[in-house]
Amino acid sequence: MSWSDTAVIEKLGEYLNLAAFRQTLIASNMANVDTPGYRTRDIDFQGEMSRAEDELGLEAMQPRVFEVSGLIERPDGNNVSLDRETLLLARTELQFRLAVDILRKKFQEISSAIKEGNS
Amino acid sequence: MNLLGVLEISGSALTAERQRAEVVASNLANAETTHTAKGGPYQRQLVIFSAQPVSHAKFASVLSDVGDEYARGVVVKSVVPDPTPAIRRFEPGHPDADREGYVAYPDINPIEEMVNLMGSARSYQLNVAAVQATKDMISQSLEILA
Numbered sequence: 001m002s003w004s005d006t007a008v009i010e011k012l013g014e015y016l017n018l019a020a021f022r023q024t025l026i027a028s029n030m031a032n033v034d035t036p037g038y039r040t041r042d043i044d045f046q047g048e049m050s051r052a053e054d055e056l057g058l059e060a061m062q063p064r065v066f067e068v069s070g071l072i073e074r075p076d077g078n079n080v081s082l083d084r085e086t087l088l089l090a091r092t093e094l095q096f097r098l099a100v101d102i103l104r105k106k107f108q109e110i111s112s113a114i115k116e117g118n119s
Numbered sequence: 120m121n122l123l124g125v126l127e128i129s130g131s132a133l134t135a136e137r138q139r140a141e142v143v144a145s146n147l148a149n150a151e152t153t154h155t156a157k158g159g160p161y162q163r164q165l166v167i168f169s170a171q172p173v174s175h176a177k178f179a180s181v182l183s184d185v186g187d188e189y190a191r192g193v194v195v196k197s198v199v200p201d202p203t204p205a206i207r208r209f210e211p212g213h214p215d216a217d218r219e220g221y222v223a224y225p226d227i228n229p230i231e232e233m234v235n236l237m238g239s240a241r242s243y244q245l246n247v248a249a250v251q252a253t254k255d256m257i258s259q260s261l262e263i264l265a
Contacts, residue, residue: 016260020122023253027125028170028191030249031132033242034139035168035193065189082245093252100259107263 005110012103014052018045019096021063026092029085036076040068040084045095122260124190125253127173131192132246138195139166140239143232150227153215160215160223163201168193201226 025041032038043063071079142164152161173192203226211220 020125020256023122023256024125024128024190027128027249027253028189030245031128031135031193032168032170032191033132033245034136034238035170038170038191041189086245086248089249089252093256096256097259100263103263104265 005106009103009106012099012106015049015099016096016103018043018048018052018063019092019099022088022092023096025065026085026089029080030089032078033080033082033085034078036078038078038080040071040080041065042068042088122253122257124173126250128190128192129246129249129253131171131173131194133243133250135166135168135193135195136239136243136246139168140236140243142166142198143236143239146227147229147232147236150225150229150232153213153222153224160205161225161227163203163225163227164198165201166198167196169196 022043022045025043029038029040029042043065048063068079071081071084073079146163149161155161170191171194172188173190205223206226207221208224209220210216210222213222216222
């Protein structure tokens with residue numbers, strides 16, 4: 001299957017949206033690192049991307065947010081893990097950068113085609 | 120929620136952690152205070168944090184969309200006094216001494232307060248890191264235009 005440029009750009013847009021959404025959750029988890037009873041929440045990134053494939057796209061659908069299980073809980077009921085959140089923060093930032101770079105490349109290609117190769 | 124809104128989440132945590140540090144600092148400063156406006160010794164204060172949906176009073180509200188209900192900032196719900204009774208020390212010459220010669224001092228453990236202060240400083244740093252990451256993401260997305 002060959003993908004048209006617009007389809008790739010669309011997909012990258014969804015990827016960026018999902019990364020930004022995850023960033024929201026990570027920021028919420030980090031903000032509530034000292035809130036008693038707060039539970040870590042996250043999304044399944046890969047799962048949501050393939051779900052967006054079948055459905056109408058991220059704009060139309062709401063990513064499924066769940067409480068992360070298997071984390072060590074403190075006596076006050078909070079289970080935010082600093083290392084997990086910092087790692088995810090770095091990872092999401094890199095994912096975002098990756099998608100932005102590919103997107104820029106794509107736009108450059110199109111612009112190069114418009115200008116008949118004279119960039 | 121967009122990336123500008125994420126800054127508000129982390130910003131709420133910065134405010135809350137700073138308030139916590141202020142309360143801890145005032146506990147430390149008043150560890151030996153035997154006289155207050157209300158009468159009696161200073162009472163140790165504790166902050167209560169609570170998760171709360173971010174209010175979009177600002178610019179981001181115009182642009183808010185998917186995922187708003189999952190955005191949770193943090194606020195200081197209340198500052199409550201520690202009910203632990205005061206420590207009584209025998210100092211008959213003290214102006215605040217009672218009839219038996221005992222002075223009531225607040226029950227403040229400086230080590231406990233310092234640990235609390237360090238925790239607050241670390242959480243502040245953590246959220247500054249989150250702000251930095253979000254800021255980088257926003258400026259990267261502007262690079263698409265370049």
